Amino acid sequence: MDTMVADPLNGALLDGRYRIRGRVARGGMATVYHATDERLERTVAIKIIHPTYARDNRFLARFADEAKTIARLTHPNVVAVYDQGIHDGMPYLVMEYVRGRTLREILAERRRLEPAEALAVLEQMLAAISIAHRAGLVHRDVKPENVLVAAPPNGSGNLVDAVVKVADFGLARAVEASAEDQHGQLMATVAYVAPELVTGSHVDSRADVYSAGIVLFEMLTGRVPYDGERPVDVAWQHVDRDVPAPSKLVAGLPPLVDELVARATRRDPGGRPMDAGAMLAEVSAAREDLGTQTFVAHVFAQPTMEIAAVDQRPNWARLPGGAAPPTRTMPRAAPAGGRGGRPPLMDNLRARVARLTATERNRRKLLAAAVAIGVVVLISGYWVGIGRYTDAPSLLNLTQANAAAEAKRLGFGMKVGSGIFSDTVPKDTVMQQNPAPGGRLVRGGEITVNLSLGPELYPVPEIAGQLASVGLESLKEHFKVQQINDYSDTLPKGYIISTDPAVGTQLPPGATVKVYVSKGDYPMHVPTVVGKNINEARAILEAEGLVVGKVEYVDNQSRPRDEVLEQDPAQGAGVVKGAKVNLKISNGPPGFPMPDVNNWNCGDAKRELERQNLRVQVQTEGFFGENGNVRGQQPAPGQPVQMGQEVVIQCRLF
Template sequence: MDTQVADTLLGSLIDGRYRIRGRVARGGMATVYTATDERLERTVAVKIIHSAQGPEGRGFVERFTDEAKTIARLTHPNVVAVYDQGTHAGRPYLVMEYVRGRTLRDVLAERRRLNPDEALAITEQMLAAIAAAHRAGLVHRDVKPENVLVAEAPTGGVANLVDSVVKVADFGLARAVEASAHEEQGNQLMATVAYVAPELVTDGHADPRTDVYSAGIVLFEMLTGRVPYDGDRPVEVAWQHVDRDVPVPSTLVPGLPKALDDLVARATRRDPGARPTDAGALLAEVQVAREDLGNPNTRTAVLRRVADEPAVAQPTMVVAAVQPVERPAWARLPEGGSRAGRRRAAPEADDVWSRLAALRTQVLGHPQGRLAVAAAVVVLGLIAAVGGWWVGVGRYTVAPQLVSLSKAEAEAQATRAGFVLRYADPRHDEQVPKDAVLAQDPVSATRIQKGGTITLTLSLGPERFPVPDVVGKEYELAATDLADAQLKVVKGAARYDDSLPAGVVVATDPKAGTEVKPGDKVTVILSKGKAPISVPNLVGKNLTEARGILARLGLVLVEPPTVKESDKPKDEILGQSPADGTGVEKGAQVRLEVSQGPPLVVVPRVIDLPCPQAQQVLQSQGFPVTVQFDPNGIARFQSPGENSQVPPGTPVTLGCL
């Protein structure tokens, strides 16, 4: 039987002001409640961070407070406003605007995917909110459908997504809790990694282009009904963002316009430098795409392409004209006017000319009117002069010198001067270090419009690559591979090899895998096949015997052989080079290591001892004993004599009388 635990916060009063009325949602980082602000008598949302996300200690609380202050200064109609912050029972909380509606995740769960016009309408408002954050120096870091709220439309309900109000929540909250070591695993983490930018996976770096990537993935999901990657573990999903390009939406939903494919591809490029610089730049591209899709010819073509597509939840309108007049001023989209708006009904041409003629007669027929016209002409002349100066000179400045600066230095200098940077494909250079500016367009000191765009080419540093492994290949194939790698091939002296046939590469200099630069020389050593003579196994043989064996085979012993201490008998072979079985030519040299014999031992004095006792002393030290004359007599002489140094096991003769 399932047991539901009561929420002890329900009905409680926080900070003497906020009465908790109900729980809205619980996520990996926090739980959201509806509450009544009893001071201002309004409904608010209270987000309380889980205790696992808020370590005890002043460090986390101070960091959370700083983030809350930054978010509270962010005012925009598409941003969920933050009213207050504090701590309750040691847990930080935020008091936010209460938005009546659903999350984009709830909408997608119901609809699976959206038609292009709905997806672009939501993306526009979402990017408008994120762009405001970017202008304030704030990066969201966790853009996903769970943080996008679709409020009730001004016309009522949320069925008409084109006319719904979209708000983005949790700005900066991910950074405020990222130090917690107890983040929950599961659906929350899976949702996050589905939208994570490659640079966050590889080096943890986040900037406005990180939010651009996540917004592109959200647009992809709205158009296709799924995220681009999935996997059994979150880490597998995260690394797919690093290793793979996001597929174009039309591969999953045939008939989608190419403009949407291009938009998603631009926003989700793995290289941050190839994406729009921030949410504002992507917003401009979304507005252009939406305006183009609003063209009647384009709309007809799209409708025709999607006629045979699988059905999706209603409504199924593909492209619909936006009706901004129905939206309140606080929720209007950030658009510069559509073609439809510019084509609104105007007075008929004849009516306009007749009104102008009447106005001319009225003005010029009065002295004050003529004076006003003369003043207007002077003002217009000044405006024209100033405008001409601005168009021809005033709006221009000179491009700064960015070549040789690091990428970070160039971006800082361009930002201070108000320029926009774009990046061309980088290239290698032997002199300019990696990530430094190799070239710029326009070049420094060239006239450029204020706030214009400068295209930078970054250096990849000196080009280095490993020598290809060509061992085992025939010379022609090996030479082709090395030449394709921009290396010069030099044929070295061939040598015998027991395993590779003649004409096959046995080695290269430098070896395979060595880092080289284009144009370096690589010496190729070819095999002469198996050598005519195999080196015999000489280990364990006597030096004299080894000399004879080598002489019969026509091999040369390097004299003198190397002598090493060993317990082996003197002149016994301990090692050899080349090893036995190695193929060599006649006259090849063979080096031997021989034993110098075991160390010498001292013969003890046993003279004047009874013969049996003397024999026992010698034998106990490893000397074989031979007794002459009377074995029961007294030892009168010994050979070798006392204190003689002899090899171990040397026989000793005793003379007993």
């Protein structure tokens, strides 16, 4: 594939994360680039939708829905979707980067594939599409351009060993849905389009089966079954004609591939396999019966064309009585010589047979040869139909390791399937097998086992800090959600603060997860009262509309009595009006007797009491009272007091 270096997006950084390195290909709906995910340091493919569709709000909404569905398709033969976004108004998908070529490029180079290769590619295509069908998704645009083929791991050119991946699930549906108000709109590639898409009938998974059958036809013959001057002519041929057998174009193809093409491409959807999974089973059986025989033929591939709308049938489709157009046939060659026009070859053959059976000895030889041939045919038929098969052993209830050992001991291979959740069967224990115990199995064949995955548990995902409309959707995939709105000084309104249970907790599907969502900043914040006297602290808090909650006295030798040592909530914490603030208060150091300062000069008495770490309040009488003498004190002399305690002295001149 050629990489465009003059593209204006070269070097662009998408979403602060994806650095565009070059253009890979351009299609009818999107352009594909290879890029570097600078956050995870990996190469990815980015499909950017053309501006024509990016301006359609209906398309954007459908595109986002389809992207979420596609991202949940996890399968080795599906091109994984990692992320989605919008760059300069153009939506894009971030996908797995597959190092290889499209099936279209391979067919352009090789013209056609051997039957064994074609079935191996189709088997992996159907495995990917069947996953989508189980998720309720129809691809709607199965064609060689959407099939990526990675080089075989062993380095050979044989595609039997290649890894095949299918891309663009749901993209055609997103485009088509955005144009549903346009009469007769059809978004598909006409060379592969199912008849029901052309006629506007109900479309389901069998449309993908039809398209896969056309792709198989092209892999075997090097061309698509129909062509025409206009795309609409090609589209309606799918409705009005049966797909021809591939062996009519390529001599020597085995009948089983003709049968597969015929089954997949029946014009009536009811005659096809119900979905890609059913078709996959037929293809797997055909591969087993095909063997290693190769077939050689050369035909040239024909290009496919895309049609934007199908609004009328070709003129010939409207002939009276629905008659088809006249067709041209090749003249039959005149028979050569011989009696009654019979070729001389037949006369020679009859003469040789007559000579061989002229004597009794020759007749015995012919009879013995016929019997020997019959015996060989019977033995071969028995082996092909019955003898090469045996009963499948039971691997049920064995651990994976024991099942593999048992299968190997009996001469079979073992393949591990997708697995089944179970609350009763221990994890990694065989729950199902195919073939079932006692079922028909080729000697030395492979048994597919499905292991117990244990109880169906899912971890609570990390969604804190996400917009609620996004994070809640991912959580609802497995859990019920209880949304609780709360204040937050760190997250804007509408963002997720936390979850309960915490992130990573394993829960069964349907469990309830509490999600705390920010409703903005707290309406007020707690002032600091640490270091204040309890009475002063109470006044400050009440002035702010807060309430003193629990008051706890604690021993403290270094701080005065009644001083606030700690507060909860702390200074600056967000709270609502009327919230309680709990305080820890100092009991102060051990007490001592109140000094007797009666008749002292007021100034001297105040200084003495303060020297003993008491807080002094002076009450005066008369104009010169503060310069007078102490005429009373509280507490009385000898009463116990503590450091930091407030005491009172009354001062007057006389």
